[in-house]
Amino acid sequence: MPSHDVLIIGAGLAGQRAALAAAEKGATVAIISKVHPVRSHSVAAAGGINAALNAEDSWESHAFDTVKGSDYLGDQAAIEVMCKEAPDEILWLEHAGVTFHRNDVGQLGTRAFGGASQARTYYVADITGQAILHVLYEQLMKHHEQIDRYEEWFTTELLLDDSGNCVGAVCRNIRDGQLQIFNAKSVILASGGAGQAFSPTTNALICTGDGIAQAYQIGAPLMDMEMIQYHPTTLAENGFLITEGARGEGAHLYNALGERFMEKYAPNKLELASRDVVSRAEQTEILEGRGFPDGTIALDITKVPRKRTLEALREIVNIGRDFAGVDITREPIHIKPGMHYIMGGVKTDVDGQTPINGLYAAGEVACVSVHGGNRLGANSLLDTLIFGRRSGEHAADQALSKAMPSTSHSKIADTQRKFDSILNRATGGRRISEIKNELGETMNRYAAVYRDQAGLETAHEIIRRLKEEAAVAAIDDKGTVFNQDLLGAVELEYMLDVSECIVVGAKERKESRGAQFRTDFPERNDAEWLKHIDVSRNGDDAPSVTYSPVSITQWEPQERTY
Amino acid sequence: MPEYTLRLRRYDPETGEAPHYEDFKVELEGHRSVLEAILQVRNEQDGSIGVRCSCRAAICGSCGVRTNGKAGLACHTHLDAAAKNSKHGENVIVVEPMGNMPIIKDLIVDMEEVHWKKIRRVTPWLVAKEPVPEREYIVPHAAMVDVTQTMACIQCGACVSDCMTMEMDPLFVGPAALAKAYRFVGDPRDAEQGQRLKDLSEDPHGIYDCTHCFQCIEACPKGVAPMSQIMRLRRRAGSDFHIDDRNNGHRHEMAFIKNIRKNGLLHEADLLPDSYGGKFHPRAVPELLSSLPVVLRALKTGKVTVKKALLHEHKASPEIKRIFDTVENREVRLEYNLYISGNEDDLADDPADTTGGTATATLAPPVVEAPAVEAPAEPAAVETPVEPAPVAEPAAEIDTEAPAEGEPTEGDTQ
Numbered sequence: 001m002p003s004h005d006v007l008i009i010g011a012g013l014a015g016q017r018a019a020l021a022a023a024e025k026g027a028t029v030a031i032i033s034k035v036h037p038v039r040s041h042s043v044a045a046a047g048g049i050n051a052a053l054n055a056e057d058s059w060e061s062h063a064f065d066t067v068k069g070s071d072y073l074g075d076q077a078a079i080e081v082m083c084k085e086a087p088d089e090i091l092w093l094e095h096a097g098v099t100f101h102r103n104d105v106g107q108l109g110t111r112a113f114g115g116a117s118q119a120r121t122y123y124v125a126d127i128t129g130q131a132i133l134h135v136l137y138e139q140l141m142k143h144h145e146q147i148d149r150y151e152e153w154f155t156t157e158l159l160l161d162d163s164g165n166c167v168g169a170v171c172r173n174i175r176d177g178q179l180q181i182f183n184a185k186s187v188i189l190a191s192g193g194a195g196q197a198f199s200p201t202t203n204a205l206i207c208t209g210d211g212i213a214q215a216y217q218i219g220a221p222l223m224d225m226e227m228i229q230y231h232p233t234t235l236a237e238n239g240f241l242i243t244e245g246a247r248g249e250g251a252h253l254y255n256a257l258g259e260r261f262m263e264k265y266a267p268n269k270l271e272l273a274s275r276d277v278v279s280r281a282e283q284t285e286i287l288e289g290r291g292f293p294d295g296t297i298a299l300d301i302t303k304v305p306r307k308r309t310l311e312a313l314r315e316i317v318n319i320g321r322d323f324a325g326v327d328i329t330r331e332p333i334h335i336k337p338g339m340h341y342i343m344g345g346v347k348t349d350v351d352g353q354t355p356i357n358g359l360y361a362a363g364e365v366a367c368v369s370v371h372g373g374n375r376l377g378a379n380s381l382l383d384t385l386i387f388g389r390r391s392g393e394h395a396a397d398q399a400l401s402k403a404m405p406s407t408s409h410s411k412i413a414d415t416q417r418k419f420d421s422i423l424n425r426a427t428g429g430r431r432i433s434e435i436k437n438e439l440g441e442t443m444n445r446y447a448a449v450y451r452d453q454a455g456l457e458t459a460h461e462i463i464r465r466l467k468e469e470a471a472v473a474a475i476d477d478k479g480t481v482f483n484q485d486l487l488g489a490v491e492l493e494y495m496l497d498v499s500e501c502i503v504v505g506a507k508e509r510k511e512s513r514g515a516q517f518r519t520d521f522p523e524r525n526d527a528e529w530l531k532h533i534d535v536s537r538n539g540d541d542a543p544s545v546t547y548s549p550v551s552i553t554q555w556e557p558q559e560r561t562y
Numbered sequence: 563m564p565e566y567t568l569r570l571r572r573y574d575p576e577t578g579e580a581p582h583y584e585d586f587k588v589e590l591e592g593h594r595s596v597l598e599a600i601l602q603v604r605n606e607q608d609g610s611i612g613v614r615c616s617c618r619a620a621i622c623g624s625c626g627v628r629t630n631g632k633a634g635l636a637c638h639t640h641l642d643a644a645a646k647n648s649k650h651g652e653n654v655i656v657v658e659p660m661g662n663m664p665i666i667k668d669l670i671v672d673m674e675e676v677h678w679k680k681i682r683r684v685t686p687w688l689v690a691k692e693p694v695p696e697r698e699y700i701v702p703h704a705a706m707v708d709v710t711q712t713m714a715c716i717q718c719g720a721c722v723s724d725c726m727t728m729e730m731d732p733l734f735v736g737p738a739a740l741a742k743a744y745r746f747v748g749d750p751r752d753a754e755q756g757q758r759l760k761d762l763s764e765d766p767h768g769i770y771d772c773t774h775c776f777q778c779i780e781a782c783p784k785g786v787a788p789m790s791q792i793m794r795l796r797r798r799a800g801s802d803f804h805i806d807d808r809n810n811g812h813r814h815e816m817a818f819i820k821n822i823r824k825n826g827l828l829h830e831a832d833l834l835p836d837s838y839g840g841k842f843h844p845r846a847v848p849e850l851l852s853s854l855p856v857v858l859r860a861l862k863t864g865k866v867t868v869k870k871a872l873l874h875e876h877k878a879s880p881e882i883k884r885i886f887d888t889v890e891n892r893e894v895r896l897e898y899n900l901y902i903s904g905n906e907d908d909l910a911d912d913p914a915d916t917t918g919g920t921a922t923a924t925l926a927p928p929v930v931e932a933p934a935v936e937a938p939a940e941p942a943a944v945e946t947p948v949e950p951a952p953v954a955e956p957a958a959e960i961d962t963e964a965p966a967e968g969e970p971t972e973g974d975t976q
């Protein structure tokens with residue numbers, strides 16, 4: 001049984017940063033990922049990462065923009081920590097080797113991003129996430145003596161001891177199907193988001209909410225689950241993302257009448273208002289008949305000088321050409337709002353600690369909450385790194401002063417039984433993929449930019465039905481080597497749990513704030529709803545709701561205009 | 563909607579059956595990707611098909627496969643383009659696992675065993691220059707863009723799959739790992755550029771093992787152009803660091819240059835001795851003796867005749883001399899890198915200009931076949947950055963001579 005001081009589940013930016021921080025503290029570390037670490041979804045982050053590093057900028061300004069962006073649901077104490085520590089984190093990355101863009105005099109250069117009062121987004125062309133992820137992986141290879149990598153291992157559940165401490169996890173080696181218990185003094189969940197519960201989505205096929213569901217299963221509370229970000233610029237056909245960097249570089253949005261409609265909705269910030277505002281504006285234009293016949297809006301990047309586009313937005317030039325047949329340097333590309341990010345997640349404090357002793361969470365799987373009702377572009381990479389590092393440090397400190405807890409092998413038999421029962425399901429029911437499609441369409445219909453009670457009730461009923469269908473859905477692959485079919489069935493269960501929590505949270509919040517716009521409650525209501533909704537598992541399989549306060553340090557809620 | 567036949571190479575180690583091909587029908591529009599077709603089949607017909615994939619958008623590097631014999635990303639290969647290149651019948655698309663790596667199951671290969679081991683071979687992390695500054699390292703804008711080309715590598719393994727040298731010499735460090743090496747050698751913040759170059763020059767399976775077959779440039783979906791990075795490593799090793807590799811690779815290249823400068827054409831009889839420092843160099847004698855069989859074979863087949871060997875029938879024309887003069891008289895060596903500059907057409911900075919722009923809507927690897935252009939409006943070149951710290955023998959001065967080795971066409975086409 002592998003035993004380590006710190007066990008990290010997930011090897012995206014949050015997980016890898018946590019691993020390096022824990023190792024630096026002297027802990028032994030295991031990092032597990034169901035795909036090779038550089039395939040983690042952080043690789044797709046394009047636009048950049050925020051920090052108030054310029055002399056003219058200040059962390060307070062960054063923090064205020066974040067608070068306002070969150071529609072005052074973000075926890076200000078946590079936001080302060082993130083924004084204060086951001087500059088040092090950028091420098092740490094630079095020293096580790098990230099090839100950040102330079103200005104004419106060779107210093108770090110920035111680009112503008114939505115919802116920000118300063119150009120404070122640091123970037124590497126439009127492969128920022130990839131560049132950082134690959135550099136962190138370089139560091140993992142460098143520190144291989146302290147950090148054991150388990151690449152292509154799938155975590156199926158978290159382990160609690162008799163007193164309710166988290167002491168490890170059960171994992172399956174995807175390569176040969178072997179089950180293994182990983183024993184640890186501290187466990188950090190860093191397994192990313194749950195975008196695949198929606199269809200279409202900008203998220204990769206691996207973003208199936210595993211960690212959120214696994215924490216929920218052992219009783220950890222989830223927070224802000226109703227807050228789902230729709231990104232303003234995604235391709236209609238497949239949901240691929242056109243980075244906000246495009247608008248940061250100067251691209252405009254037009255409706256089918258050729259109007260630059262953001263002048264109506266956000267007269268000051270225009271296309272660079274925060275994402276919920278821009279997405280809602282687009283959706284309104286489309287619903288009121290001013291979109292293109294295919295239900296889209298035009299994003300015009302030809303405004304940006306061609307040479308600049310080719311240097312700074314190369315990836316979306318490729319995406320436009322290869323996946324939409326459009327040369328974005330010469331013609332507008334059609335886009336619409338698309339599911340992109342889940343603000344909610346496993347509730348943690350600023351050290352990544354969940355209410356379950358020994359269990360930490362960081363990155364998209366977690367909710368600190370620094371994003372509140374709406375995440376600003378380029379704040380998520382920052383969130384993963386700052387709270388990844390803080391979790392790693394805290395988890396290592398705790399672990400170094402503890403003895404290795406004991407775990408029992410009996411859990412392996414339980415998990416094996418569960419797998420066997422999936423393998424032995426009788427054919428005849430629906431296919432996994434059908435259930436997944438119906439879930440995605442349901443969420444995208446009822447839990448999207450505009451929501452109302454009736455729609456959310458319908459969505460909830462559908463999810464309950466899909467849960468029953470998923471419990472008996474048969475699979476084709478009966479083998480042990482790379483049985484992706486089997487893992488797909490497990491992931492579907494995770495997505496259904498996460499979806500249910502999203503819908504329960506959305507039904508509960510009877511107001512409009514950030515990404516949640518209720519057509520039946522169109523106003524923000526600070527008197528009743530300036531609070532977090534926590535969802536946790538109640539008995540067998542029904543989420544129950546509680547509330548927790550929002551931390552307010554220096555910014556009282558105001559009306560939000562851009 | 564067009565119908566395609568997806569012919570998948572199946573292999574399941576647990577059944578004990580030999581690998582075989584299985585046909586599946588899919589209906590999808592032609593601009594959809596081969597990956598979408600595979601997933602449609604997996605979702606609707608056979609869930610046991612093994613394929614790695616995640617992002618669907620050519621970003622994560624998971625889905626390297628061979629389509630109709632050529633390595634690339636399944637999610638980055640359009641069905642209609644694949645069908646057009648098929649030699650197996652109308653709309654038949656053959657998908658197989660990548661080459662040069664052991665197969666685990668169906669389309670899944672063991673990247674760890676080959677690709678990642680080789681990556682680890684090149685000390686794949688920055689050895690930061692001391693002292694580490696309090697703020698960022700100050701480095702030229704262009705140097706960062708230059709290494710961004712290799713940072714763009716998503717480690718998909720397509721180049722490794724199709725590398726000709728690796729097929730012959732499994733120990734070859736290989737295109738992806740060498741491109742990774744350039745990511746540090748080209749990074750002005752790295753302290754060990756000289757060591758890295760010395761190591762990769764002296765390894766008989768290192769930078770001089772590549773045979774310029776262009777396969778890696780063809781295969782790469784991200785425009786990393788590994789072969790070009792290997793050429794850059796060689797230039798830096800030879801010209802900036804004066805590394806005499808044991809394999810004699812650098813001198814061999816210089817012999818080519820000398821040969822062309824003198825004759826305008828290759829004069830093989832001079833090439834071999836020159837590669838060892840001239841006919842009278844002490845190393846030349848044993849080397850020439852050991853090469854005797856080659857010489858004899860060349861004589862026998864008429865590739866070299868005594869007359870040709872002794873008389874120089876061809877003299878370099880003044881144009882050739884002029885090229886050498888122009889290049890060698892530059893104060894700094896210019897590295898033309900179309901990845902930075904774009905090609906001439908891309909540089910037309912006028913958004914209203916719709917006359918150019920031909921390189922769109924194809925799914926061929928984003929390699930634009932265009933020769934390097936002489937510095938247009940803005941110089942499309944990076945000056946060889948910073949003072950190299952020589953390791954082997956201290957070099958008195960930085961030699962900024964540009965080796966003429968295929969400069970304009972050697973594939974800096976991104």
Ligand SMILES: Cc1cc2nc3c(=O)[nH]c(=O)nc-3n(C[C@H](O)[C@H](O)[C@H](O)COP(=O)(O)OP(=O)(O)OC[C@H]3O[C@@H](n4cnc5c(N)ncnc54)[C@H](O)[C@@H]3O)c2cc1C
Nearest residue numbers: 010011012014034042045047155191192363364378380381
């Ligand atoms: C297209 C796109 C562009 C974006 N651009 C930006 C941007 O410009 N700026 C910005 O700030 N943010 C951006 N974001 C958001 C940001 O990329 C993500 O929120 C962030 O990268 C999440 O990182 P993470 O480390 O939490 O998770 P991930 O990178 O998703 O990593 C999750 C890890 O967990 C592992 N894992 C999951 N489940 C299991 C399991 N069951 N067992 C074992 N391992 C498991 C995975 O293998 C993976 O290693 C973008 C997001 C998308 C989709």
Ligand code: SF4
Nearest residue numbers: 725772773775776778
């Ligand atoms: S050019 Fe060199 S590295 Fe590239 S595939 Fe050919 S032999 Fe391999």
Ligand code: SF4
Nearest residue numbers: 715716718719721782
């Ligand atoms: S160089 Fe290109 S082909 Fe080779 S691994 Fe990197 S991205 Fe893939």
Ligand code: FES
Nearest residue numbers: 616617618623637
């Ligand atoms: S699925 Fe990510 S590169 Fe093809």
